[in-house]
Amino acid sequence: MKKLKPLTRILVALSALSLITAYFVPLWQILMWAPQYPEGLEMKIWINTLTGEVRTISALNHYIGMKTIEVSMFPEFNYMIYIVGFIIGIGLLASIINKRFMLVSFLALILAAGVGALVDFYLWGYDYGHNLNPEAPIKIEGMSYQPPLIGTKILLNFTAFSGPDTGGWIFIGVGALLMGLIIYEWKKNK
Amino acid sequence: MKKLIKSIAFFFLAGSVFIFQGCKPKGPQEAVVGNAASKVYVAPGKYDEFYNVVSGGFNGQMAIYGIPSGRLFRILPVFSQFPENGYGYSEETKPMLNTSHGYVPWDDLHHIALSQTNGEHDGRWAFGNANNTPRVARVSLRTFKTEEILELPNSGGNHSSPFITENSEYIVAGTRFSVPIGENRDVPISTYKENFKGTISFIKIDPQSGHMSIGFQLKTPGVNFDLSRAGKGPSHGWFFFSCYNTEQAYTLLEVNASQKDKDFIMAVNWKKAEEYIAQGKGVKVKAKYAHNLLDEKTHTATSEMMTEVLQLDPTILKDIIYFIPCPKSPHGCDTDPSGEYIVASGKLAALIPVFSFAKIQKAIADKDFEGEFAGIPVIKYESALHGEVKKTGLGPLHTEFDEKGNAYTSFFVSSEIVKWNVKTLEVLDRVHTYYSIGHLSVPGGSTRKPHGKYVIAYNKITKDRYLPTGPELTQSAQLYDISGDKMQLLLDFPTTGEPHYAEAIPASLIMPNSVKIFKIEENNHPYVAKGEKETKVVRKGNEVHVSMTAIRSHLVPDNIEGIKLGDVVYFHVTNLEQDWDVPHGFAIKGAANAEILVMPGETQTLKWVPDEVGVSPFYCTDFCSALHQEMSGYARVSPAGSNVPIKFSTGVIAPEGKGTAK
Numbered sequence: 103m104k105k106l107k108p109l110t111r112i113l114v115a116l117s118a119l120s121l122i123t124a125y126f127v128p129l130w131q132i133l134m135w136a137p138q139y140p141e142g143l144e145m146k147i148w149i150n151t152l153t154g155e156v157r158t159i160s161a162l163n164h165y166i167g168m169k170t171i172e173v174s175m176f177p178e179f180n181y182m183i184y185i186v187g188f189i190i191g192i193g194l195l196a197s198i199i200n201k202r203f204m205l206v207s208f209l210a211l212i213l214a215a216g217v218g219a220l221v222d223f224y225l226w227g228y229d230y231g232h233n234l235n236p237e238a239p240i241k242i243e244g245m246s247y248q249p250p251l252i253g254t255k256i257l258l259n260f261t262a263f264s265g266p267d268t269g270g271w272i273f274i275g276v277g278a279l280l281m282g283l284i285i286y287e288w289k290k291n292k
Numbered sequence: 293m294k295k296l297i298k299s300i301a302f303f304f305l306a307g308s309v310f311i312f313q314g315c316k317p318k319g320p321q322e323a324v325v326g327n328a329a330s331k332v333y334v335a336p337g338k339y340d341e342f343y344n345v346v347s348g349g350f351n352g353q354m355a356i357y358g359i360p361s362g363r364l365f366r367i368l369p370v371f372s373q374f375p376e377n378g379y380g381y382s383e384e385t386k387p388m389l390n391t392s393h394g395y396v397p398w399d400d401l402h403h404i405a406l407s408q409t410n411g412e413h414d415g416r417w418a419f420g421n422a423n424n425t426p427r428v429a430r431v432s433l434r435t436f437k438t439e440e441i442l443e444l445p446n447s448g449g450n451h452s453s454p455f456i457t458e459n460s461e462y463i464v465a466g467t468r469f470s471v472p473i474g475e476n477r478d479v480p481i482s483t484y485k486e487n488f489k490g491t492i493s494f495i496k497i498d499p500q501s502g503h504m505s506i507g508f509q510l511k512t513p514g515v516n517f518d519l520s521r522a523g524k525g526p527s528h529g530w531f532f533f534s535c536y537n538t539e540q541a542y543t544l545l546e547v548n549a550s551q552k553d554k555d556f557i558m559a560v561n562w563k564k565a566e567e568y569i570a571q572g573k574g575v576k577v578k579a580k581y582a583h584n585l586l587d588e589k590t591h592t593a594t595s596e597m598m599t600e601v602l603q604l605d606p607t608i609l610k611d612i613i614y615f616i617p618c619p620k621s622p623h624g625c626d627t628d629p630s631g632e633y634i635v636a637s638g639k640l641a642a643l644i645p646v647f648s649f650a651k652i653q654k655a656i657a658d659k660d661f662e663g664e665f666a667g668i669p670v671i672k673y674e675s676a677l678h679g680e681v682k683k684t685g686l687g688p689l690h691t692e693f694d695e696k697g698n699a700y701t702s703f704f705v706s707s708e709i710v711k712w713n714v715k716t717l718e719v720l721d722r723v724h725t726y727y728s729i730g731h732l733s734v735p736g737g738s739t740r741k742p743h744g745k746y747v748i749a750y751n752k753i754t755k756d757r758y759l760p761t762g763p764e765l766t767q768s769a770q771l772y773d774i775s776g777d778k779m780q781l782l783l784d785f786p787t788t789g790e791p792h793y794a795e796a797i798p799a800s801l802i803m804p805n806s807v808k809i810f811k812i813e814e815n816n817h818p819y820v821a822k823g824e825k826e827t828k829v830v831r832k833g834n835e836v837h838v839s840m841t842a843i844r845s846h847l848v849p850d851n852i853e854g855i856k857l858g859d860v861v862y863f864h865v866t867n868l869e870q871d872w873d874v875p876h877g878f879a880i881k882g883a884a885n886a887e888i889l890v891m892p893g894e895t896q897t898l899k900w901v902p903d904e905v906g907v908s909p910f911y912c913t914d915f916c917s918a919l920h921q922e923m924s925g926y927a928r929v930s931p932a933g934s935n936v937p938i939k940f941s942t943g944v945i946a947p948e949g950k951g952t953a954k
Binding site for chain 1: 546547550551640642686705706707708724725727728753755756
């Protein structure tokens with residue numbers, strides 16, 4: 103088994119530790135603009151909660167039959183803290199064990215968590231946008247309101263944006279750094 | 293492996309770029325372009341081109357703005373007390389706010405109708421509706437005073453009102469909420485379907501005096517009537533109403549009245565109703581409603597309680613009303629200048645159906661009905677339809693027209709005005725409004741002869757358009773130039789109350805007739821003093837009537853004695869001025885009924901119940917002249933049972949030492 107360069111070990115440890123910020127900053131954001139909301143409405147997704155103008159968003163969305171958004175809708179908030187904790191642990195372990203396969207595992211885990219989160223978010227968005235109250239005041243033939251996974255999407259009079267927030271960017275940054283480190287290790291040990 | 297890593301890296305990179313590009317889409321901000329400022333600039337001393345008579349919504353008033361400047365000239369009190377001029381406070385105007393429920397100091401005025409002759413504005417009267425305690429008011433466009441208010445019996449709220457026929461034969465008043473009517477009104481709310489009825493009142497307007505009376509009332513199935521327009525030209529003789537809640541829901545209407553795909557437009561053949569009345573088919577039913585009228589000569593309003601109303605039942609008397617299916621809770625129901633097209637705006641729909649009057653007539657002749665609703669024939673949608681305007685916007689509400697065959701529809705949800713061609717149904721242009729437009733107005737846009745030139749948006753949300761003033765903000769309107777192919781935003785202007793419907797009329801139709809003063813020799817007020825020699829103070833039991841005059845810069849009398857605790861004092865103040873723009877005001881310390889403002893040649897009365905012994909100063913509240921501050925006086929109040937005689941004077945100075953109290 104190949105060992106890691108000292109620089110790699112330090113950076114891997116720092117990467118793992120930087121993920122602790124995920125407990126203190128929002129991970130994801132959903133922004134919405136409408137003609138009468140030029141200042142925008144925002145919803146921030148944290149590791150264990152939601153913040154922002156969630157109530158206003160729910161009040162507006164009820165016209166088209168969408169569910170009221172509540173923290174209790176998301177069982178993910180109960181176990182996300184453990185998943186992130188596990189990832190941090192693996193990262194630190196990779197630095198301690200000092201083996202290349204651990205570095206690759208760490209990255210694989212982050213990628214898997216990212217993809218898993220996106221799939222999970224997509225499934226929730228699909229349900230939220232399609233599973234509408236049949237008694238809603240406004241029903242438009244053939245319309246569904248699934249929020250965008252990443253990027254922007256126009257939904258009736260709203261333009262919605264979905265994308266990473268600070269915590270999400272840190273995850274992406276860590277992922278990119280780990281990838282760089284793997285390339286670095288691989289080239290050095292050819 | 294390398295390839296895989298590279299492709300993963302690329303994925304992240306591409307994703308990031310995509311995210312950055314996708315972030316923060318462009319807001320709806322649109323800069324005012326070109327020569328907008330010069331188009332709305334009315335130089336000092338110059339006049340605006342149009343009067344804009346705007347409803348004040350929940351303030352119960354009307355407001356007069358100039359267009360294109362957007363300047364506010366006056367607030368006209370109609371259904372609410374108005375501290376600025378004593379309307380609803382003075383003894384002369386209190387009867388104007390009387391109803392079958394007693395004195396109602398504040399109502400909700402939604403819509404304006406300007407009087408018409410031959411389908412054009414004639415500049416005589418403006419009508420307004422009281423939405424809460426159902427009434428219709430007539431305001432003179434000569435004096436800009438509320439001259440008459442008529443209450444509507446058997447109505448649960450007067451929303452589809454006061455829309456007017458092309459020769460001002462009738463204005464209508466359709467109930468917003470259906471309610472139980474007749475003898476037995478104590479019924480369970482859940483018996484809506486069987487016991488709740490709607491009514492549409494046709495209010496006759498005397499062509500000379502403008503006086504209003506209920507011509508007849510149609511008893512309709514229990515639904516909610518929203519808005520209305522009279523036919524014009526070929527469709528004159530008909531009226532069109534939008535109806536929602538054909539689900540007949542009586543709770544959580546937000547959901548329960550939004551279930552059907554289609555509600556109705558109700559077409560009313562009022563000439564047919566007149567025929568039935570001529571044949572004696574109407575039924576007089578007991579009712580209680582107030583009719584309040586201002587006498588311009590006595591400057592005094594009187595309130596009379598009416599006792600009956602003539603009703604027609606269209607389920608028995610056939611061919612008066614027909615229903616036409618209309619998508620999703622229609623709101624606006626507007627007839628185009630030709631009178632052929634009826635534009636119905638389903639406020640939850642994404643398209644606008646346009647009905648054809650000729651097709652409706654044909655469908656009725658051919659009995660092309662899809663069935664009945666509560667005993668009223670329902671015309672087939674397709675048989676009445678001229679066509680649908682597709683891909684418009686979200687939440688269409690109201691439509692006005694220009695003289696070139698174009699329609700302008702307001703969209704609440706997507707916050708825009710969409711211009712489209714009435715014949716071809718093609719969408720031509722769209723502009724944003726700030727924010728969530730409700731009604732809109734083109735000068736003459738509801739008549740047979742629109743003046744085009746501008747469309748004004750009256751918005752429901754103001755938010756960030758002006759300097760903030762706490763949670764309660766000004767309301768907002770926008771002016772757009774519609775003379776070209778593209779609508780151009782010219783001006784934002786704040787409005788008072790909440791503007792609902794408004795009409796704009798060329799200044800040339802109003803300005804020459806505007807009254808400058810009331811002639812003092814024509815003043816028949818029972819307590820008028822037409823000169824200072826006629827002033828007096830008269831005791832009638834515990835009432836003390838002061839016939840007072842006001843002229844620059846003194847009040848006569850200005851020394852009044854002999855008032856006793858327990859008296860009710862009436863100050864009847866006549867403004868002797870016969871000069872333009874010299875009102876006088878009157879206020880006395882401790883008056884629980886505020887103040888009054890008196891126009892030249894007019895008499896107004898302030899009631900005062902003194903509550904303490906002593907001398908109370910009174911004064912003119914309107915800065916009338918250089919010596920306005922000197923325009924004042926004293927009223928002495930003695931204890932109950934005192935023997936101080938009634939005494940009054942102005943300019944009388946007591947000899948030295950004799951001025952002391954006895």
